[in-house]
Amino acid sequence: MTASRPAKETHQVERRRRPRGAVRDGLVAAGLELARTGGPDAVVLREATRMVGVVPNAAYRHFADRDELLAAVCAAAMDELAARMAAGVARVPGRHGDPDAARGRLGAIGTAYLAFAREEPGLFATAFALPHQHAYGIPDTATGPDRTGPESTGPESTVQDRTPLGQLRTALDELADAGLLDRSRRDGIEYPVWATVHGLAVLAGSGPLRDVPEAARHHLDELIFGFIQDGLAGG
Amino acid sequence: MTASRPAKETHQVERRRRPRGAVRDGLVAAGLELARTGGPDAVVLREATRMVGVVPNAAYRHFADRDELLAAVCAAAMDELAARMAAGVARVPGRHGDPDAARGRLGAIGTAYLAFAREEPGLFATAFALPHQHAYGIPDTATGPDRTGPESTGPESTVQDRTPLGQLRTALDELADAGLLDRSRRDGIEYPVWATVHGLAVLAGSGPLRDVPEAARHHLDELIFGFIQDGLAGG
DNA sequence: TGTACATCAGTGAACGCGCGTTCACTGATGTAC
DNA sequence: TGTACATCAGTGAACGCGCGTTCACTGATGTAC
Numbered sequence: 001m002t003a004s005r006p007a008k009e010t011h012q013v014e015r016r017r018r019p020r021g022a023v024r025d026g027l028v029a030a031g032l033e034l035a036r037t038g039g040p041d042a043v044v045l046r047e048a049t050r051m052v053g054v055v056p057n058a059a060y061r062h063f064a065d066r067d068e069l070l071a072a073v074c075a076a077a078m079d080e081l082a083a084r085m086a087a088g089v090a091r092v093p094g095r096h097g098d099p100d101a102a103r104g105r106l107g108a109i110g111t112a113y114l115a116f117a118r119e120e121p122g123l124f125a126t127a128f129a130l131p132h133q134h135a136y137g138i139p140d141t142a143t144g145p146d147r148t149g150p151e152s153t154g155p156e157s158t159v160q161d162r163t164p165l166g167q168l169r170t171a172l173d174e175l176a177d178a179g180l181l182d183r184s185r186r187d188g189i190e191y192p193v194w195a196t197v198h199g200l201a202v203l204a205g206s207g208p209l210r211d212v213p214e215a216a217r218h219h220l221d222e223l224i225f226g227f228i229q230d231g232l233a234g235g
Numbered sequence: 236m237t238a239s240r241p242a243k244e245t246h247q248v249e250r251r252r253r254p255r256g257a258v259r260d261g262l263v264a265a266g267l268e269l270a271r272t273g274g275p276d277a278v279v280l281r282e283a284t285r286m287v288g289v290v291p292n293a294a295y296r297h298f299a300d301r302d303e304l305l306a307a308v309c310a311a312a313m314d315e316l317a318a319r320m321a322a323g324v325a326r327v328p329g330r331h332g333d334p335d336a337a338r339g340r341l342g343a344i345g346t347a348y349l350a351f352a353r354e355e356p357g358l359f360a361t362a363f364a365l366p367h368q369h370a371y372g373i374p375d376t377a378t379g380p381d382r383t384g385p386e387s388t389g390p391e392s393t394v395q396d397r398t399p400l401g402q403l404r405t406a407l408d409e410l411a412d413a414g415l416l417d418r419s420r421r422d423g424i425e426y427p428v429w430a431t432v433h434g435l436a437v438l439a440g441s442g443p444l445r446d447v448p449e450a451a452r453h454h455l456d457e458l459i460f461g462f463i464q465d466g467l468a469g470g
Numbered sequence: 471t472g473t474a475c476a477t478c479a480g481t482g483a484a485c486g487c488g489c490g491t492t493c494a495c496t497g498a499t500g501t502a503c
Numbered sequence: 504t505g506t507a508c509a510t511c512a513g514t515g516a517a518c519g520c521g522c523g524t525t526c527a528c529t530g531a532t533g534t535a536c
Contacts, residue, residue, distance in 0.1 A: 253480095
C-alpha cells in the first residue's frame with residue numbers, strides 16, 4: 001500500500017511540491033480560461049492565482065505585473081488559434097501542389113479561423129489584444145522595422161512560421177505552385193485575403209452580425225469564400 | 236454693463252441653470268472623449284460626471300446604470316463613423332448613376348471607414364463594442380429577427396439608412412445602376428465588401444498591422460481596394 | 471393672477487468591493503567546499 | 504559524504520485606490536385650481 005510511506009514525507013510535500021514552472025504555466029492556463037469567458041479584460045491577476053491555489057503576490061515571482069501575465073495569455077490565445085488552423089490544414093489529404101489539396105488547405109485555414117472566432121470569441125479577442133492597447137494613441141514614430149508588415153514579404157516569406165499569417169502565406173504559395181494563382185498576383189495578396197476573413201470573423205464572432213441565425217451564417221461564409229475566390233482569380 | 240443685473244439673479248443661477256438635457260448630453264460627450272482616448276473600457280461613469288461638473292450620482296437621473304451610459308456612448312461613436320462616411324460621400328460630385336461618381340462614392344465610403352479606424356481607434360472600437368460584450372457566450376437562442384442580418388436584404392434594403400452598412404448598400408446600388416456591377420452579383424455583395432474593409436480597419440487600426448509605416452499603409456489600402464474591385468467584377 | 475403642491479434634477483455622504491501591488495518573512499531546494 | 508550557505512518560490516498581512524451604486528435630502532421648475 002502507498003500508505004506505508006512515512007507520514008513525514010507526506011508532510012514535507014506541503015511546500016514546493018509543484019514541478020518547476022508549474023505555477024507559471026498554471027497562471028497562464030487560468031488566465032486563458034478567464035479570457036475564454038470574458039475576453040482580455042477578464043484576465044484578473046488575483047482570480048488567476050485563486051484558480052491555481054496560490055496567494056496573489058506569488059504571481060510576481062513569474063510576472064513583473066498584470067500586463068506581463070496578460071501578454072503571456074494573449075500569446076497563448078494566438079497559439080491556440082494557430083494550432084486550430086494547423087490542425088485543419090493537416091486534415092486535408094493530398095500532395096503539395098495538387099490543385100484540389102491546395103484549394104482544400106486554403107479553405108481549411110479560413111474555416112478554422114472563422115470557427116475559432118465564433119466558438120471562442122473571448123479567446124479570439126484576446127489573441128488580437130496586444131497589451132498596452134488601452135492607450136489608443138499614435139504608436140511610437142510609425143517607423144522602424146515591423147516583422148508583420150507588408151515589407152517583410154520577400155525571400156524570407158518562404159520561411160515557414162506557424163502564425164496565422166505565416167500559414168496563410170504557405171497556403172497561398174501552394175496555390176501558386178498548383179497553378180491556381182497567377183504568380184503575378186501572388187505578391188501581397190495575403191493581406192486582402194486575411195482582411196476579408198478577419199473582417200467576417202470580427203463582425204460575426206463578436207460584432208454586429210454575431211446574432212445571425214445559423215443558416216444565414218453559412219450563407220455569409222459562402223459569400224465571403226466566393227468573393228475571395230474571385231479576388232484571387234483576378235478581374 | 237451686465238454687472239448692473241441684480242446679484243440675486245446671479246445667485247439663483249447656481250441651481251438648474253443648465254438647459255434641459257444638457258447634463259445627459261454632456262455625459263455622453265464626456266464619455267465619447269474618454270472612449271476616444273482609451274476605448275470602451277475608459278468610459279468611466281464617475282470620470283464623466285467629473286468632466287461635466289456634476290456629482291457622481293447625478294448620472295443616475297439620466298441612465299439606469301453605467302452600461303446604459305456606455306450604450307449611449309457606443310451609439311454616439313457609431314454616429315460619428317456614419318457622419319464621416321456621409322461627409323466623404325457628399326464630397327464626391329456627379330449625378331446618381333454616373334460611373335465615375337458611383338466609383339468615387341464607393342471609394343469614399345471605404346476611405347472614410349479606414350481613416351476613422353486609424354485616426355480614432357478608440358472610437359472605432361467603441362462603435363463596435365455593444366455593451367454586454369463582456370459576457371462572451373452563446374447569444375440567446377441565435378434565432379429571431381435580426382435587422383442587420385443578411386436576411387434583411389430584400390425590398391426594404393432600398394430604404395435609405397445612415398448606418399455604415401446602409402450607406403454601403405446605397406453605394407453598391409448606385410454602382411449597379413451605373414452598370415458597373417452586374418445585377419446578378421449585387422445580392423449580398425455588401426457583406427464581403429464590408430468584411431474586407433472592416434478587416435483591414437481592425438488589423439491596421441488597432442491590430443497587429445497598426446505600426447506599419449505610412450508608405451506600406453497606402454500600399455495596403457491599394458491592395459485591398461484592388462481586391463474588392465476584382466471581387467465586384469467577378470471571376 | 472396668485473397660491474399650493476407634485477415633480478424634476480441636482481447635492482452630500484457613505485457603502486462595500488475587488489483590484490494591483492508592496493513588504494517582511496520562511497521554508498525547501500540546489501550548490502560549493 | 505556531509506555540512507554551510509545562497510537562491511528560489513512560496514506565505515501572510517496590509518496598503519491605497521477608484522469604482523459603481525444607494526440613501527435621504529433640497530431647492531428650482533412646472534402645473535392645477
